[in-house]
Amino acid sequence: KESYAAWLQYKNIDDQTLVNNYKQWCGRISILGASVVIESAKKELLLGISSMLGIEPDCSSEPMQASLVLATNASIVDLVDVDFDQLNDDGYVIKTVTSGGKNTIFLVGKNDSGVLYAAFHLLRLMQNRKNLQQLDILENPKNQLRMLNQWDNMDGSIERGYAGNSIFYKENEFSDELNRIEDYARLLSSVGINGIAINNVNVHKVETDLITSRLLPKVAEVAGIFRAYGITTFLSVNYASTITIGNLSTADPLDPKVRQWWKDKAEEIYSYIPDFGGFLVKADSEHRPGPFTYGRNHADGANMLAEALQPFNGVVLWRCFVYNCLQDWRDRTTDRARAAYDHFKPLDGHFHDNVILQIKNGPMDFQVREGVSPLFGAMENTNQMLEFQVTQEYTGQQRHLCYLVPQWKEVLDFDTFAKGKGSEVKKVVDGSLFQYKYSGITAVSNIGNDYNWTGHTLAQANLYGFGRLTWNPDLSAETITDEWIGQTFGHDELVKELVTKMLLKSWSIYEKYTSPLGVGWMVNPHHHYGPNVDGYEYDVWGTYHFADWKGIGVDRTEKTGTGYTSQYFKENTDLYEDLKTCPDELLLFFHNVPYTHKLKSNVTVIQHIYNTHFEGVEEAEGLVETWSQLKEKIDQERFEDILKRLQEQANHSKEWRDIINTYFYRKSGIKDEKNRKIY
Numbered sequence: 120k121e122s123y124a125a126w127l128q129y130k131n132i133d134d135q136t137l138v139n140n141y142k143q144w145c146g147r148i149s150i151l152g153a154s155v156v157i158e159s160a161k162k163e164l165l166l167g168i169s170s171m172l173g174i175e176p177d178c179s180s181e182p183m184q185a186s187l188v189l190a191t192n193a194s195i196v197d198l199v200d201v202d203f204d205q206l207n208d209d210g211y212v213i214k215t216v217t218s219g220g221k222n223t224i225f226l227v228g229k230n231d232s233g234v235l236y237a238a239f240h241l242l243r244l245m246q247n248r249k250n251l252q253q254l255d256i257l258e259n260p261k262n263q264l265r266m267l268n269q270w271d272n273m274d275g276s277i278e279r280g281y282a283g284n285s286i287f288y289k290e291n292e293f294s295d296e297l298n299r300i301e302d303y304a305r306l307l308s309s310v311g312i313n314g315i316a317i318n319n320v321n322v323h324k325v326e327t328d329l330i331t332s333r334l335l336p337k338v339a340e341v342a343g344i345f346r347a348y349g350i351t352t353f354l355s356v357n358y359a360s361t362i363t364i365g366n367l368s369t370a371d372p373l374d375p376k377v378r379q380w381w382k383d384k385a386e387e388i389y390s391y392i393p394d395f396g397g398f399l400v401k402a403d404s405e406h407r408p409g410p411f412t413y414g415r416n417h418a419d420g421a422n423m424l425a426e427a428l429q430p431f432n433g434v435v436l437w438r439c440f441v442y443n444c445l446q447d448w449r450d451r452t453t454d455r456a457r458a459a460y461d462h463f464k465p466l467d468g469h470f471h472d473n474v475i476l477q478i479k480n481g482p483m484d485f486q487v488r489e490g491v492s493p494l495f496g497a498m499e500n501t502n503q504m505l506e507f508q509v510t511q512e513y514t515g516q517q518r519h520l521c522y523l524v525p526q527w528k529e530v531l532d533f534d535t536f537a538k539g540k541g542s543e544v545k546k547v548v549d550g551s552l553f554q555y556k557y558s559g560i561t562a563v564s565n566i567g568n569d570y571n572w573t574g575h576t577l578a579q580a581n582l583y584g585f586g587r588l589t590w591n592p593d594l595s596a597e598t599i600t601d602e603w604i605g606q607t608f609g610h611d612e613l614v615k616e617l618v619t620k621m622l623l624k625s626w627s628i629y630e631k632y633t634s635p636l637g638v639g640w641m642v643n644p645h646h647h648y649g650p651n652v653d654g655y656e657y658d659v660w661g662t663y664h665f666a667d668w669k670g671i672g673v674d675r676t677e678k679t680g681t682g683y684t685s686q687y688f689k690e691n692t693d694l695y696e697d698l699k700t701c702p703d704e705l706l707l708f709f710h711n712v713p714y715t716h717k718l719k720s721n722v723t724v725i726q727h728i729y730n731t732h733f734e735g736v737e738e739a740e741g742l743v744e745t746w747s748q749l750k751e752k753i754d755q756e757r758f759e760d761i762l763k764r765l766q767e768q769a770n771h772s773k774e775w776r777d778i779i780n781t782y783f784y785r786k787s788g789i790k791d792e793k794n795r796k797i798y
């Protein structure tokens with residue numbers, strides 16, 4: 120089914136000239152080398168070719184006579200000229216070679232994963248109807264770690280999951296639908312993902328058991344499925360495992376018994392999974408245990424685990440989402456946005472080199488708009504990686520369309536100025552700015568066991584785009600979108616034009632009718648769906664907008680506010696500190712201003728709120744209209760599914776508009792200049 124196949128549709132090509140042309144490359148495949156990963160490459164090529172071209176290619180391990188050759192460094196030797204020095208670990212070359220009247224396409228990887236990525240690349244070209252005549256492609260992933268985090272619980276639920284239940288677990292056991300996991304691995308590998316943590320960062324008692332002999336054989340089985348697609352398996356661990364399952368009374372990272380327990384545990388895990396990736400850890404955050412309980416810091420905690428994993432080349436992914444979720448809201452000098460930097464910056468250089476700090480894109484929590492975390496670039500001597508949220512917790516929960524690639528691009532392109540101009544976040548996390556040993560990009564996944572994986576079928580584009588950006592953050596949003604549409608819906612011009620527009624505008628539309636100007640958090644507490652202006656305002660979690668009759672916004676300046684702006688490098692501190700230079704879209708993230716404050720766009724804050732909320736609804740309604748034009752061009756199931764979601768979004772956007780506009784009208788007493796209906 121189309122919904123399930125996502126972007127790996129491999130639709131039968133009906134253009135006969137093209138089919139004949141492709142056939143000359145695909146009839147005889149030669150596979151030099153043998154491994155589970157190369158086997159996956161072969162399987163995928165056979166599937167794609169037979170389904171697109173209707174032929175069953177011959178396969179052999181002889182290079183002669185073949186039209187398509189799969190090989191690695193080790194197996195290729197003199198057949199084709201590849202400069203392996205130009206390839207990094209997962210890199211590959213795709214090259215068309217003509218000699219003696221014979222044409223051959225070589226798919227050559229530096230390692231086996233490279234071969235698999237090359238195979239997926241070739242299939243992508245074919246799905247996008249590209250000419251194969253003169254290929255000369257060299258691809259290297261920019262990021263070393265390209266990961267996903269499942270927030271799946273063993274009872275089958277998914278924390279912040281909007282597409283059904285877990286594909287991994289059911290009723291506190293592993294699921295036996297291994298095919299589904301394999302299909303997930305195919306999707307991930309096709310966009311270059313090479314690592315996955317398969318359980319929620321909030322590790323409860325049942326999941327603590329994942330590192331015990333009861334469940335490790337199952338973890339190993341799943342790891343085996345991912346391994347065949349070049350994906351390394353990681354586990355989220357409970358920091359206090361020594362207490363929960365280890366019969367110790369402490370989890371003090373400096374206690375020798377605790378340290379020994381983790382060493383033994385690591386050895387046990389690696390006896391089941393020799394290429395296990397390592398641990399993902401949420402510690403001292405939102406009631407999770409951590410080193411603070413013992414008066415230790417986060418370097419002590421992370422290093423203790425790192426030492427245990429080090430003999431096996433494992434790494435610790437240590438999350439920086441550490442803040443006091445019980446702060447006193449009356450004390451307006453505390454600021455949750457400051458927390459990660461305040462905790463971690465002083466520890467720069469104290470972490471072992473197999474620890475990687477995992478930092479959310481913004482200092483708060485995946486809001487529709489917030490500043491970029493000032494921690495990026497601030498720790499020259501500590502490995503860092505970036506965490507995005509593909510699952511749309513705060514961006515419409517896959518009931519609203521919100522294509523996040525443009526947002527992620529802004530974060531990746533954000534200049535930290537850590538080493539002067541040109542120190543973008545993407546250069547911090549690809550490791551090049553400070554020569555990190557380990558680094559990369561990770562994200563919370565958006566999939567579940569819904570038949571279309573992501574609830575909203577168009578949310579598949581977020582997963583696709585995320586993967587492509589981890590491979591190459593320099594790809595443009597337009598390129599990624601175009602690739603995705605071609606593979607997912609085919610090549611009708613109108614489909615391309617309209618779906619591109621819908622996707623690329625969707626973040627801005629969502630932003631317009633939700634919380635304005637970077638202030639965030641106007642959502643219902645707990646589940647975070649739908650408008651609730653004051654839902655978090657008097658709560659302890661530190662997520663405020665400070666709206667009163669005079670104005671709105673969080674003063675994070677050095678001069679009069681929380682001082683958060685000073686956590687950035689000077690160029691950015693200056694930019695945000697000054698009301699005159701602070702970009703409009705982040706105004707209320709950095710400043711508290713009167714409703715009559717004039718934006719750079721020359722409208723007042725209050726009028727901007729009214730305008731954008733009316734526009735947002737119109738544009739959400741526009742999405743329904745636009746999509747409706749494609750009725751004849753999209754298969755019924757996907758057409759109807761998407762239509763239903765867009766209609767729900769359009770309706771729900773009105774609720775957002777009315778609640779937000781009414782609230783601010785009552786707070787400010789200022790009328791809409793255009794006299795539109797505000798309740």
Ligand code: BDP
Pocket residue numbers: 278279320321401405440484485512
């Ligand atoms: C927040 C979620 C919460 C997560 C937390 C985290 O609301 O469910 O546990 O982030 O990242 O976005 O640890």
